[in-house]
Amino acid sequence: MLAFLARAPRPLLSGSAGSPRRAMAAAARQGLRSSSSSSKKLVECFYDVLSPYSWLGFEVLCRYRPIWNMELRFRPVFLGGIMHSTGNRPPALVPKKGEYMTKDLLRMAKFYQVPLHLVKDFLGSVLEKGSLKAMRFVTAVDMAEPQFLEPVSRELWMRIWSRDEDINQPESILAAAERAGLSSDQARKLLEMSSSPEVKNRLKATTDEALKYGAFGLPCFVAHVNEEPHLLFGSDRLELLGHLLGEKWLGPVPTSSKL
Numbered sequence: 001m002l003a004f005l006a007r008a009p010r011p012l013l014s015g016s017a018g019s020p021r022r023a024m025a026a027a028a029r030q031g032l033r034s035s036s037s038s039s040k041k042l043v044e045c046f047y048d049v050l051s052p053y054s055w056l057g058f059e060v061l062c063r064y065r066p067i068w069n070m071e072l073r074f075r076p077v078f079l080g081g082i083m084h085s086t087g088n089r090p091p092a093l094v095p096k097k098g099e100y101m102t103k104d105l106l107r108m109a110k111f112y113q114v115p116l117h118l119v120k121d122f123l124g125s126v127l128e129k130g131s132l133k134a135m136r137f138v139t140a141v142d143m144a145e146p147q148f149l150e151p152v153s154r155e156l157w158m159r160i161w162s163r164d165e166d167i168n169q170p171e172s173i174l175a176a177a178e179r180a181g182l183s184s185d186q187a188r189k190l191l192e193m194s195s196s197p198e199v200k201n202r203l204k205a206t207t208d209e210a211l212k213y214g215a216f217g218l219p220c221f222v223a224h225v226n227e228e229p230h231l232l233f234g235s236d237r238l239e240l241l242g243h244l245l246g247e248k249w250l251g252p253v254p255t256s257s258k259l
């Protein structure tokens, strides 16, 4: 078990003797959820494992999944494609932004309690190597073994943004997949599948969807409220996401002790 996951709070609603209605009522009494909100609002989380800010947003949203009345859908995309299509460029290429980002990321990682560390060779490991192979693999997992999407994504983030390891070589991808719980046989089949036209097209289609919503960088969250999509950019926009959903923000590490 990863140390930070062991520390992660238990789902807020899980301790109510198996009765979701009692748990919902308890949450409503505590002001954590409006008692009138019965249908879940869809939240799409567009991310790439190359993006450290995506990891921060992803982990905090996982913590809020049992607290907020939302259906959380993970949407793996290719950050390089988003940058290219919008004419944007990685913020770290602007020296002053890069300087700020290194401080900001470490502060945010501590605050969000995600074990993120900086990579030594940002140019080589992040900008030059990119994430195409990794994100094609993540897409194959989403298509064929979606129950592993979350742990496989997390293991790839752990590799690049916690342990400063490669994420694109076949053996790197297989190691992440096996740590996430896939058998070596399943992992190999998914790796083979990840170079198929179906997977390539799916990654492109999801990236295009993010672009249509207005994405120019990652992470992006799309909240579907009153049949309207609201695009939010950044792991620092989760409080606003809660506001749009009519939910309470309890900080980046909501704890079950609050119930």
Ligand SMILES: N[C@@H](CCC(=O)N[C@@H](CS)C(=O)NCC(=O)O)C(=O)O
Binding pocket: 050, 051, 052, 053, 054, 088, 089, 090, 091, 216, 217, 218, 219, 233, 234, 235, 236, 237
């Ligand atoms: N303030 C945002 C920063 C997010 C960010 O810088 N994301 C990078 C990728 S890791 C990006 O796509 N940036 C595009 C831009 O800043 O225009 C956050 O807290 O998440």
